[in-house]
Amino acid sequence: MLGENHALFIEFPEMKNKIHQLKMADENFKSMSDRYHKLDHVIRGLECNNVPTEDQHYTQLKMERAQLKDKIYSALNN
Structure with missing residues (x-):
């Protein structure tokens, strides 16, 4: 959805701490x-x-955010 907040605490609420x-x-x-x-x-x-x-430019930003989210998720699960 456009304009939706994808903050890490929203994306991974169970990993907030x-x-x-x-x-x-x-x-x-x-x-x-x-x-x-x-x-x-x-x-x-x-x-x-x-x-x-x-x-x-918009597409590239979204791609970078998705790749970064994957890296962050990986770090959270180590």
């Missing part, structure tokens, strides 16, 4: 989390401004 712990203890995880948050914010802004879905 682990997300917080890793952000505090693991600089790499914190960096990935911060980048994910920034990407999500930019993507939601574009969606709310009705950017065409065929826009290459």
